[in-house]
Amino acid sequence: MTPSSCAISLQGIHYAFAGNTVLNALDLKVESGEVVALLGPSGCGKSTLLKLLAGLLQPQRGEIYFGSQRVASANSMLPPEQRDLGMVFQDYALWPHMSVAQNVDFPLRMRKIPLSERQLRVRTALDRVGLTEMANRKPSDLSGGQQQRVALARAIVAGPQILLFDEPLSNLDSELRETLCREIAGLLRQSGTTAVYVTHDRHEAELLADRIVHLSFGAVSAIRTVTSSSGKST
Ligand code: ADP
Numbered sequence: 001m002t003p004s005s006c007a008i009s010l011q012g013i014h015y016a017f018a019g020n021t022v023l024n025a026l027d028l029k030v031e032s033g034e035v036v037a038l039l040g041p042s043g044c045g046k047s048t049l050l051k052l053l054a055g056l057l058q059p060q061r062g063e064i065y066f067g068s069q070r071v072a073s074a075n076s077m078l079p080p081e082q083r084d085l086g087m088v089f090q091d092y093a094l095w096p097h098m099s100v101a102q103n104v105d106f107p108l109r110m111r112k113i114p115l116s117e118r119q120l121r122v123r124t125a126l127d128r129v130g131l132t133e134m135a136n137r138k139p140s141d142l143s144g145g146q147q148q149r150v151a152l153a154r155a156i157v158a159g160p161q162i163l164l165f166d167e168p169l170s171n172l173d174s175e176l177r178e179t180l181c182r183e184i185a186g187l188l189r190q191s192g193t194t195a196v197y198v199t200h201d202r203h204e205a206e207l208l209a210d211r212i213v214h215l216s217f218g219a220v221s222a223i224r225t226v227t228s229s230s231g232k233s234t
């Protein structure tokens with residue numbers, strides 16, 4: 001595959017924290033519309049990899065492409081706000097002083113989208129995660145599952161090409177995890193968004209992903225294509 005034929009291409013990525021190597025000559029390609037689950041032991045560099053994709057860290061060696069655009073290398077870096085992506089974190093990372101609607105509106109406000117269109121898009125995003133009624137509440141009034149739905153609405157509201165998930169369901173109980181996982185899978189399929197989904201949970205990975213990528217010792221150690229018979233919702 002050439003860089004331009006896939007949505008994301010990581011080539012020879014090296015990243016070390018203060019001389020401590022985390023990712024070493026890592027190669028990974030994600031096709032457009034594909035959902036890749038990233039599994040691996042704690043501390044193996046999954047969050048570091050997502051931060052490199054999001055533009056929160058810069059690789060010390062190697063290159064990252066989104067389509068044919070080089071977004072990062074050791075000496076060039078497209079800033080995070082110019083990357084067409086949304087991110088969902090384990091701890092929701094909502095702004096506590098903003099209402100649910102204001103949280104979801106934030107990426108649109110940053111993009112200077114007109115108010116009337118913003119209002120429509122926020123309503124649509126909240127609708128898609130089933131939280132229309134909660135628009136004026138504060139995040140602290142909501143359950144963990146509802147807060148993560150808000151974070152999901154915020155990630156999708158601007159219609160990004162790429163979604164990144166960092167163990168988004170680990171703080172929720174197992175029943176809710178399964179429900180939300182199926183909802184996320186549905187949203188991803190419906191929108192055709194390319195996604196990298198970090199999880200500890202093999203079952204989640206099977207439900208959601210087209211491919212499961214294992215990370216160990218700073219590089220991809222195994223890749224497996226998920227068949228629909230193994231439980232993935234289509
Ligand atoms: P994972 O998400 O797979 O659990 P991380 O990417 O968070 O792993 O971390 C990979 C390694 O990098 C770990 O050994 C971790 O301690 C180290 N690390 C992560 N962030 C920092 C940081 N800001 N400063 C120093 N070391 C870090």
Ligand code: MG
Nearest residue numbers: 046047048166
């Ligand atoms: Mg992590």
